[in-house]
Amino acid sequence: MRLAAPTGSWQRRQLPRVRSQPAHRRHRGTGDTLMHPAVPNGRRQENPVTSDLIRKYTGHDITDDAVAAARHATGALPVIAAAIDDTCHALSSTEAALTRNTDTIAAHLADVRCALAVGPGEPAPALDPLGVLHGHGPRLSALTVQRATQIGHLQALIRIWLAHHQPAPPPTADRAEPIRRFAERIVAAIDDDISEGIVPAGVGSSTDLHRYLDGSDYLIAAGVPYDGTDDSIGLTVAVQGLVVARLRAPGRTFCTHGTCRFAAHDHTTRQGPDGVDLDVAVPLRCRHCDQPAHYEQRLDDYRHDDPAVPDCRLIHRDD
Numbered sequence: 001m002r003l004a005a006p007t008g009s010w011q012r013r014q015l016p017r018v019r020s021q022p023a024h025r026r027h028r029g030t031g032d033t034l035m036h037p038a039v040p041n042g043r044r045q046e047n048p049v050t051s052d053l054i055r056k057y058t059g060h061d062i063t064d065d066a067v068a069a070a071r072h073a074t075g076a077l078p079v080i081a082a083a084i085d086d087t088c089h090a091l092s093s094t095e096a097a098l099t100r101n102t103d104t105i106a107a108h109l110a111d112v113r114c115a116l117a118v119g120p121g122e123p124a125p126a127l128d129p130l131g132v133l134h135g136h137g138p139r140l141s142a143l144t145v146q147r148a149t150q151i152g153h154l155q156a157l158i159r160i161w162l163a164h165h166q167p168a169p170p171p172t173a174d175r176a177e178p179i180r181r182f183a184e185r186i187v188a189a190i191d192d193d194i195s196e197g198i199v200p201a202g203v204g205s206s207t208d209l210h211r212y213l214d215g216s217d218y219l220i221a222a223g224v225p226y227d228g229t230d231d232s233i234g235l236t237v238a239v240q241g242l243v244v245a246r247l248r249a250p251g252r253t254f255c256t257h258g259t260c261r262f263a264a265h266d267h268t269t270r271q272g273p274d275g276v277d278l279d280v281a282v283p284l285r286c287r288h289c290d291q292p293a294h295y296e297q298r299l300d301d302y303r304h305d306d307p308a309v310p311d312c313r314l315i316h317r318d319d
Helices: 050-058 064-070 077-117 132-164 173-195 206-210 216-222 230-247
Strands: 268-271 277-283 293-296 301-304
Touching (some): 050 064, 050 077, 064 077, 077 132, 173 230, 206 230, 216 230
Antiparallel strands (some): 268 277, 293 301
């Protein structure tokens, strides 16, 4: 079911571009980033979400959806929300660069230890005559200072956020019923789209929905009122929370091997756990937690079949 152009409070997100070459032939990397035996060198791109960084460095639980909804509010909240997003994006980039820098230094230090440990007549690795710390140490120091500055900035922004944005109180009895009705309409519309092949069975969050279409359309079609006030933002967040809870409810049908009808899903692999090619395809399972999984071509990523399964070290829903 495709609906009108969005005007609601869920932030529109651009769909990932699908490349023509199969992803299992494009992944590169080694070590703990292995996604599955089907992709022995698969590396997953990590993009920590805003709420994870907020929780990690401030201890507060502020969801990505609350920050996105605040962009449509009145007063100072849209500016604060944009600053939080920008700071989290910059902090994520700094930490990624810091990880690469420390990995480079660690690799060179390992070469030094190896060179010192070799015996007479044994080959030793060549060492950088200019010195690793001379080349990479200043950047390590700069990135460390930059990270600390960005964390301090994020903590200050969250203090401002908390001063301007009080969490909505639990819904009262007279408000709980409309929230339930709105959520039922949205879940029914999602189920219609699943039956039409627009979104897959197993979609488990508003972030997931945005990857296939504009989730705001569901709010509009269900008649959820929105005028940019704190009250309407609170209502939207409450409806969305109930929808997500129902999408991830135990026992809800999700697509898996043998039953999936979504064209962009591949629930099989032709490589065994020991890396040996198999004669026939077998059901795909996560290499870390052994849960049934699939490759999603449109997202260029892997997903657990059941949206209620917690994230593991190799598969994250990023929502």
